[in-house]
Amino acid sequence: MKKAGISLFVVFCLAGGFLMLPSNYYLRQVLVHLYPKIDQYPVFENRMVEARSPVPWEKAEAYNRLTLEEEFLPLFEKYGTVAFVVVKEGKLLFESYWESYSPQSLSNSFSMAKSIVSLAVGCAIEDGVIRGTDQPVSDFFPEFGEYNHKALTLRHLLTMSAGVDFEEAYSSPFSPTTKLYYGNNLHAITFGMKQTETPGINFVYQSGVTQLLAFIVEKATGEPLSHYVSRKLWTPMHAEEHALWSLDKAGGMEKAYCCFNTNARDFARFGQLILNGGRWEGQQLVPEAYLREAITPDTTLTDIQHKEVNRQYGFQFWRLTYDGLSIPYLRGLQGQYVFAIPEKNAVIVRLGHKRSPTYSSQHYPDDIDLWLKAGLKLIDDAKYEENEAVL
Numbered sequence: 242m243k244k245a246g247i248s249l250f251v252v253f254c255l256a257g258g259f260l261m262l263p264s265n266y267y268l269r270q271v272l273v274h275l276y277p278k279i280d281q282y283p284v285f286e287n288r289m290v291e292a293r294s295p296v297p298w299e300k301a302e303a304y305n306r307l308t309l310e311e312e313f314l315p316l317f318e319k320y321g322t323v324a325f326v327v328v329k330e331g332k333l334l335f336e337s338y339w340e341s342y343s344p345q346s347l348s349n350s351f352s353m354a355k356s357i358v359s360l361a362v363g364c365a366i367e368d369g370v371i372r373g374t375d376q377p378v379s380d381f382f383p384e385f386g387e388y389n390h391k392a393l394t395l396r397h398l399l400t401m402s403a404g405v406d407f408e409e410a411y412s413s414p415f416s417p418t419t420k421l422y423y424g425n426n427l428h429a430i431t432f433g434m435k436q437t438e439t440p441g442i443n444f445v446y447q448s449g450v451t452q453l454l455a456f457i458v459e460k461a462t463g464e465p466l467s468h469y470v471s472r473k474l475w476t477p478m479h480a481e482e483h484a485l486w487s488l489d490k491a492g493g494m495e496k497a498y499c500c501f502n503t504n505a506r507d508f509a510r511f512g513q514l515i516l517n518g519g520r521w522e523g524q525q526l527v528p529e530a531y532l533r534e535a536i537t538p539d540t541t542l543t544d545i546q547h548k549e550v551n552r553q554y555g556f557q558f559w560r561l562t563y564d565g566l567s568i569p570y571l572r573g574l575q576g577q578y579v580f581a582i583p584e585k586n587a588v589i590v591r592l593g594h595k596r597s598p599t600y601s602s603q604h605y606p607d608d609i610d611l612w613l614k615a616g617l618k619l620i621d622d623a624k625y626e627e628n629e630a631v632l
Contacts, residue, residue, distance in 0.1 A: 277422055279323070279349045279575060279594060282502045285487035288467040288495060290503075296479035298333035298506060303623045305335055313615045320576060320608055321594030323348065324505035327616050328513060328588040335619050336505065345482060347502040348592045351573030354486075354501040355451045356511065357470060359399060359557035361458050363519070363531040364473040370461040374399060374531075374556075381457045388436040397440040398454045399556035400539045404438035407449035418448055421498065425490040427452055444542040444551040448498035451557060455497030466495045478510045478521050499573070505590045508571075508579050512588030515569055515581035536560060536569035536581075547604055561605050563613050576608055580616070589616035 309317070309325070317325070323342040327335040336344065350357070365371040374396040378385040385393050388404060397403045410416035420430050431452045455466050462469045467486045475484065484507065487500035514520075515536060519527035535556035542551040553559055560569050571579040576596030580589040589612060597608035 277349070277351070277574065279351075279577070279592065280347075281349060282347060282485050282487055282500070285496075285500070286489075286491045286493065287485040287487050287502070288465060289471075290467045290475050290484035290486055290501070291471045292480040292483050292507075293471070293476040294479050295481045297481055298328065298509075299331070301329055301332040301334045301623070304333055307335060307619050307622050309337065309615055310618060313611065316608075316611050317615075320596060320611075322591065323594070324590065324592040325612070325615070326505040326509050326588075326590040327619050328509045328590075329620055329623060330586050331513060333506070334587075334623055338505075342592075344504060344506050346504055347482075347485060348504065348577070349487075349499070349573070350501040350503070350508070350571075351499045351575060351577050352448070353508070353511075353571035353573040353577050353579060354497060354499050355448075355557040356571040356579075357474070357501055358451055358454050358458065358466070358497050359535055360474060360511070360514070360527050360532075361466065361470055362395065362399065362454060362556070363527040363535065364469070365458055365461050366531060367525075367528050368462070368473075370463075371395065371457070374534075378453070378457065381460050382432070382453075384432060385436070385453075389439045391439050391441065393436065393440045395454070395457065398450050398457075399535070400441075400542060401444050401446050401450055401554060401557075402441050402539070402542050403447065403450045403453075404436050404440040404442065404445075405434040405447065405450065406437045407434050407447040409445075409447050421448055421452065421496065422500075425493070427489040427494045427496065428456070431456060441541075442543065443545040444539070444554055445545055446554075451498035452496075454557075455495060459494070466497055474514075474526055477524060477526050478514060480507045480510060482507055505592050508592070509588045509590045511571060512579045512581040512590065516583060516586060516588065531556075544604075553604060559605070561601075561603050561609070563610065564617070568613070572605075576606065578609065578612060580613065582617075582620075585617070585620050587616070587620050589613065 323339050325337050375394050377392040407417050431449055434449050459466055484503035486495045518529045519532040536558045537555050538552050538560050540550050544551040558569050559572050566584050569581050576593045578591045591612040596606045599607050601607045
């Protein structure tokens with residue numbers, strides 16, 4: 242019995258010593274914080290994305306006169322919805338919040354941040370500090386050269402066809418994704434990626450690839466990603482509130498593949514930017530041709546997971562078809578969404594704690610059908626009310 246007690250003590254000591262290794266900082270964070278959450282930004286260092294020219298959304302005439310259908314409410318609660326916002330024709334039509342959330346509450350974007358990084362790439366191309374999407378990554382970081390005599394380019398990073406060995410896994414505490422999220426050395430993980438197949442062939446979703454894009458934007462522009470996004474997007478779009486982009490450590494690098502923290506109203510501005518073709522108040526923030534390509538799936542790639550042509554992913558943007566509508570959108574873990582609906586000139590934003598574990602035939606989480614059905618019902622009801630008023 243005594244020997245068993247000593248053995249157990251030794252095991253605990255060894256385990257404790259293992260966890261205290263500097264390289265295992267992220268594991269200590271995992272044990273403390275467990276699974277990622279939408280309100281976790283206070284546990285990280287953050288860099289402000291300044292909103293230097295705030296202008297509130299103009300409210301539609303029918304603003305919040307309509308309510309969500311009763312049939313939707315149980316599922317909104319089941320999935321832990323905290324914010325639901327609809328913008329129609331550039332005006333705030335509807336907003337609702339749950340728990341203690343408000344129009345000013347910050348929520349983690351999770352992978353919606355990937356789309357923001359893509360927009361930043363477009364801005365850097367417009368600024369001339371990046372030549373174009375076919376520029377080799379080795380121009381910025383020589384360690385990423387050729388594979389099978391084919392250069393790795395920004396296009397390959399943007400379309401998630403880089404052919405690197407990054408494993409996208411959310412449930413394992415030892416995965417690179419977990420190390421990116423809870424670790425304090427994004428550079429080591431990102432630049433530890435190795436090419437294992439020819440780039441530009443297979444669509445394989447990998448957060449480390451977006452992080453590499455962010456390092457490229459930072460190097461090309463000579464400023465932190467948060468500052469560049471503030472100057473080129475957040476301020477010109479008249480965001481109402483400062484956003485926070487979580488870092489790997491104090492003064493460190495943005496967790497660019499995730500962790501852009503803002504409110505539902507300001508997230509909606511990214512959807513409106515898509516509807517505007519990259520313009521805001523007459524100013525072209527993102528090149529129109531770049532944005533058009535960004536929201537269009539690259540069908541030259543094979544979706545390796547589903548063994549079919551890629552019909553859902555462009556330059557860090559998703560696309561789906563719902564009820565005859567072709568919808569580009571931003572998507573994040575746990576059901577963070579910004580949908581741009583050109584045919585309706587509308588944006589729908591949903592933030593919350595959960596998303597459905599099952600997928601549609603188009604391979605998107607099928608809770609999306611709920612948010613689109615509820616939002617489109619509000620849009621159509623508002624249109625009907627307007628027509629009635631005219632008559």
